[in-house]
Amino acid sequence: MKKSLIAASLLAAISSNAFAAEDSSDKYWVGGFTEIYKPDEEKSFDFTSFDAGLGLGAEVGVRESEHWGGRFEIAKVSLENDADLVDDSATRFGIDAMYFLEDDLMYIFGGLKHIDMVDSGSMANLGLGKHWDLSEKVKLVTEIAAYHDFGEAYNDVSAKLGLAYTFGSTAPKAPGDADQDGVNDNLDxxxxxxxxxxxxxxxxxxxTDADGVLNDIxxxxxxxxxxxxxxxxCSLALDSDQDGVLDNVDxxxxxxxxxxxxxxxxxxFEEVEVxxxxExxxxxxxxxxxxxxxxxxxxFADxxxxxxxxxxxxEGHASAPGKADYNMMISLKRAKAVRTLLIEKYGIAADRLSAEGFGETQLLDTSNTAAAHKVNRRIEAVVTAIKKEKVLR
Structure with missing residues (x-):
């Protein structure tokens, strides 16, 4: 009884100190389990050695945050032995601290145990486990663990299968800040x-200026x-074209x-060729x-x-039919006619325009068809500088 009180006190100490920084309500569970417990092959008492046996046990636990929890456990195991012992059972009890991985993938636990097995001793244990959801409140418990005897350096192992019933509530997962604006998602x-x-x-x-338009736009x-x-x-009165630049400097x-x-x-503008x-x-x-x-x-004039x-x-271009020198002449006359039109009708400065005839020397389609002749008879305006193309918002 005294040992049980000591273990319970240790569990309370772990809970109050390891989790003191968490502001949360508790989530509890109670459970029962069966296990296979295998003592170290070297472990013997008065020339009596033990083999693996089945056990039954119970546990009560508390989970005080998303990741941390603790429990008290007690188990009684019937062990096979090579002597005619009146009592071939072992009793084990103790506490564990538990760390639950992200999204409850599994938990890691470690703690201190006391075992009465012919003789008494203390052990440290370390293991892995998982609570599988059978329903909202009922969990399937699976665990494996290793135990180290402080006195004789023995190493025992066990595998556990059990059921647990949960109640109460635990602290909600700390909200994130997906857009990194300093306001948690649950408030954003x-x-x-x-x-x-x-x-x-x-x-x-x-x-900032309370004009109904948020700062980012x-x-x-x-x-x-x-x-x-x-x-x-921007002010409708001070920025007529709403480009963000006031009229007095626009x-x-x-x-x-x-x-x-x-x-x-x-x-x-950005630079592109033209x-x-x-036509x-x-x-x-x-x-x-x-x-x-x-x-x-x-x-084009604009x-x-x-x-x-x-x-x-x-540049004037002609189709293939006809004599080459005639085609050269007519293509030049047509280029000059377009140049004159742009100067006299559309107001382009004469020193910005030149005219040249290429005749049939730069055919786009060499087939002898009416469609090809139409494509080849053309006027091209080649801008010799660089056009600056607008950058859109």
């Missing part, structure tokens, strides 16, 4: 906040209180909302343009005006 009302964004106590982005974060703003948080006042802009409010084929219609053996009002001409540092070569 905006779980996908951009990393690095300033948030309030609910985990949502802060609207507000391009004008210091808008005066009460100022009407657009979707980007050098490109009508920037499209899709464009990313620099500090002057102008679209940011080659444009103009120009000519009558047979003629250099007179039949579609001078084509939208394609206006689009491009040239937007990028004033570019130079363009207007």
């Amino acid at each position: 009302q905006c779980p996908d906040t951009a990393i690095g964004a300033r948030v309030d106590s609910t985990g949502c982005s802060i609207d 507000d391009q004008c974060p210091n808008t005066p209180a009460g100022t009407p703003v657009g979707a980007k948080g 050098q490109c006042a009508n920037t499209p909302l899709t464009d990313k802009v620099d500090s002057t409010g102008c679209s940011i 080659r444009e084929t103009l 120009v219609l000519f009558a047979n053996n003629s250099s007179v343009i039949q579609n001078p009002d084509s939208a394609k001409f206006q689009e 491009f040239m005006k937007r990028f004033p540092n570019t130079q363009t070569a207007i």
Whole structure:
């Protein structure tokens, strides 16, 4: 009885000290088990040796956090022996500290045990186990353990199978912070906040200037209180094109909302090469343009005006039928006609345009068909500089 009280006191000490830092309610279990217990082959008392035997036992445990728990255990094992002993049983009792792995994959336990087996002794034990869910409250218990006798250096082993009934509640798993905004997931009302964004106590982005647009998309974060703003948080009165640059410093006042802009409010461009084929219609053996009002001409003229540092070569090409020198001449006349049209009708500076004829020297389709001849008769505008393409928001 005294030994049982000592063991119970040790279990209480482990619980109160090892788990003192956890602020949680307890979860308890009680269980019964059967086991196979095998003493060390060298273990003998008064020339009596023992072999493996079956035992029955009971345990009571407490799990005070996600990972830590402890228990008291008592078991009685009937052992085979080579002598005619009146009492061939062994009684074992003691305590274990238990560490449960992530997601209750298994638990590791270790503790101190006292055993009465002809003679009495103390042992340390170490083992692995798992609580398998049979229902919400009932668990199947499986364990293996090794025991080391402090007195004679004997090593016993055992395997356990049992049932446990759980009750009470344990501390919930500590909530994580998936978006790393400093607010735990169980409190975070905006779980996908951009990393690095300033948030309030609910985990949502802060609207510092109280204009109704959160900081992570507000391009004008210091808008005066009460100022009407657009979707980007900029004053409708002070930033007409809503690009985040106020009108008093905006050098490109009508920037499209899709464009990313620099500090002057102008679209940011990246460099790409440009080659444009103009759709120009000519009558047979003629250099007179039949579609001078084509939208394609206006689009190209707008491009040239937007990028004033570019130079363009207007290249004329002919189809294969006919004499080569005639084809060279007519292709040059057609290129010059397009150049003149762009200068006189669409306002492109003459020094930015040149004209050249290539005749039939650069055919796109060498087959002798009407479709091939149509493809080969073409005007190409080759921009000799670099176009800067807009970067979108």
